[in-house]
Amino acid sequence: MNGSVHPDNKPLFIQIKEKIEDQIVNDQLLEGEQVPSTTQLSNFYKINHITVLKGINMLVDSGLIYKKRGVGMFVAEGAKEMLLRTRRGAFADDYVAPMVREADKLDLSTEDLFEIITQVKEREAHES
DSSP, rough: OOOOOOSSSHHHHHHHHHHHHHHHHSSSSTTTTTEEEHHHHHHHHOOOOHHHHHHHHHHHHHHHHHEEEEEEEEEEEEHHHHHHHHHHHHHHIIHHHHOOOOOOOTOOOOOHHHHHHHHHHHHHHHOO
16 A cells, blocks of 8 residues: 555544545556455554554445455455445535535636636646
């Protein structure tokens, strides 16, 4: 796993869960591929094994990864699509809805909003 766990408002086990989810979405962990063990993750991030296990168990409970007894944990078939579907819904609720409410306050039309989004995407593409 690339990166590190940073102290923020989220518990460490949630950060571990989200890092693995990000790796699935970004194709760093493919469906059917083995996930790093809890020991590897706890050593890498220098955090308690139980904390890592709690995050892993959340992924197992949600059906994103599964355990093969004595072998390890693996990314489930359909995990990426499940994550994308969930994140798209959250994106609409967390980002688009507030943006639309603010656009209404500013009396921006749908076309205005589309133009602003297009300009920002173009600017971001040039800066990358």
